[in-house]
Amino acid sequence: MNSKTIQMPREVHIGPNVLDEIGKICKNLRLFDEALVVSGFHTFDVAGRQTVDALESSDFGVEVVKVKDASIESVEMVQDKIANASVVLGVGGGKIIDVAKLASTNAHSYFLSVPTTASHDGIASPMASIKNDKGSISKNANSPMAVVADTGIINTAPFRLIASGCADIVSNYTAIKDWKLAYRLKNEDYSESAAALSEMTAKLIINSSDSIKEGLEESARIVVKSLFSSGMAISIAGSSRPASGSEHLFSHALDRVAKKPALHGEQCGVGTIMMMHLHGGDWRSIRNILKTIGAPTTASELGIDDDDIVDALTMAHTIRPERYTILGDNGLTREAAIKLAKKTEII
Ligand SMILES: NC(=O)C1=CN([C@@H]2O[C@H](COP(=O)(O)OP(=O)(O)OC[C@H]3O[C@@H](n4cnc5c(N)ncnc54)[C@H](OP(=O)(O)O)[C@@H]3O)[C@@H](O)[C@H]2O)C=CC1
Ligand SMILES: O=C(CO)COP(=O)(O)O
Ligand SMILES: [Zn+2]
Known part of the structure; x- marks a missing residue:
């Protein structure tokens, strides 16, 4: 070995x-x-x-x-x-x-x-x-x-930044689904322990979502600890795979196409809603969690044009072609991207 x-x-x-x-x-x-x-x-x-x-x-x-x-x-x-x-x-x-x-x-x-x-x-x-x-x-x-x-x-940072950190962790759910897919379809290296730690961290944030409140020192502590353990999952994997899948590719694509991109975690959270739908998972519960945390769940809450969302969806698979995800090798057609963004009420 x-x-x-x-x-x-x-x-x-x-x-x-x-x-x-x-x-x-x-x-x-x-x-x-x-x-x-x-x-x-x-x-x-x-x-x-x-x-x-x-x-x-x-x-x-x-x-x-x-x-x-x-x-x-x-x-x-x-x-x-x-x-x-x-x-x-x-x-x-x-x-x-x-x-x-x-x-x-x-x-x-x-x-x-x-x-x-x-x-x-x-x-x-x-x-x-x-x-x-x-x-x-x-x-x-x-x-x-x-x-x-x-x-x-x-704790004194704008609450928007903390909510964004929570959304970056929630995105671990689709990142792990993508990783498992790449393991099955492309025989990519996969670590059970990194995946378990990543998912456990996302669960921790979800279970604590009611107590993550603006101005509470304890909230900052919970989120930092979760970000730390998500980082440990990345350490074990030796790559960002356990915390970055198709939802991150969408966010990286938005950084390129949007006139004024939103925060990294905010974009990843919105991407998670859509990628969870593509995976056939419970995208509505992802949206509810993001809402409870106070993170954006629509294009307008991100401050991004609908067209930019669609453009980012169609180009996301080109950002890191070596990272196989639910977007496949060819990505989404424009029609499929519009349908996805509308179905999940992002646009
Ligand atoms: N290496 C890894 O494993 C990972 C890397 N990332 C990367 O991290 C980046 C996202 O980080 P993020 O922090 O969201 O974005 P930025 O580092 O761009 O910070 C966003 C803004 O917040 C400001 N800011 C930071 N702290 C405070 C504070 N206490 N009070 C007021 N303003 C503050 C920054 O100010 P200033 O202008 O001074 O910078 C900046 O304007 C992305 O580039 C992403 O790709 C994300 C996850 C994992
Ligand atoms: O943002 C990250 C994990 O949350 C790091 O992922 P990337 O490798 O996609 O930049
Ligand atoms: Zn991230």
């Missing part, structure tokens, strides 16, 4: 005010001297500056780089700044964490994931989703050495 390596974070720090401890956390991990903080144009004010202050008070020299998008150019820009840094800290949402994760992997530097929101399950995963002119590619990267999730900060 072939050997396999599974990477997991070494430490997870979660709770209010853990960000103030980040200097000590780095030192306990035997990281010293120079640190590079990668953050976003909003998230620097939310948590980046506080990260710099905490590191400086533990005697780190700190450089800061702000990133706008999750492109390969951003990864290269960050990589160029790493030079002497013993550790790279990604402080922000999904795109910041992905860029810092991949740049630190390429530069053989350690990486700490410091999420400012619970909007995506890349917080602890060993993958980075990088956008290019074809949509999105999933690149292997090192898992973070540690995750420092300050639920006091995450």
